[in-house]
Amino acid sequence: MEANARERGRMHGLNDALDNLRKVVPCYSKTQKLSKIETLRLAKNYIWALSEILRIGKRPDLLTFVQNLCKGLSQPTTNLVAGCLQLNARSFLMGQSGEAVHHARSPYTSIYPPYHSPELSTPPGHGSLDNSKPGKPYNYCSTYESFYESTSPECTSPQFEGPLSPPSMNYNGIFSLKQEEALDYGKNYNYGMHYCAVPGRGPLGQSSMFRLPTDSHFPYDFHLRSQSLAMQDELNAVFHN
């Protein structure tokens, strides 16, 4: 019985950690939780996608970003992620199949014209996609801002209570946000690009997104190129293995 209790507690700890992971990957929903395996897959894709942004130093279009997030995910999860990002799910899935994509009018396309990012490859183990078309670059952060300020009842941004400390840089230079009063998973928990960095837009918003000073030019001012390249190599090595 004691061994069973320990094992139960251990598994609960593991599940708590997975819940915390669910909160920091895109598409967090309290009502429609991602499965364990989908959470891990999405987290892997998310880390990879962010690493690519650091490596390339350019902002991909949201569609490409979401497609990379959804590589290898089940269709329900893909739909969930696409829905969370307010994409037209149908055109998005067509893009995943490799067919020619005609960007239907959607909240995304109507607001943010496609921006071609040929340097952004695809996650290891997945085929490449190139369904974006050249166009006018858009405000990358505004896109994420629109996502995370979504009022969708099913897809909510992480909720944070308690005071927020000034932003900090983590070991590889990714913009991060510290929360002094940890929720339930320890102190000094860092959040990456989950939080939009928008130059000069005033104080903290209601959605708890941190806004950068006006003289910042995310992501270029927020990481050392050489460091991010080295880190990218390490990450790639891990994923390829």
Added chain:
DNA sequence: TAGGCCATCTGGTCCT
């Protein structure tokens, strides 16, 4: 009803 997901129990192995 089948399949997916999950929690729990349990025995084995490894580590301190």
Added chain:
DNA sequence: AGGACCAGATGGCCTA
């Protein structure tokens, strides 16, 4: 020796 970790087995719940 005791605890942590792991994997297989089992049964419950939910959905298509």
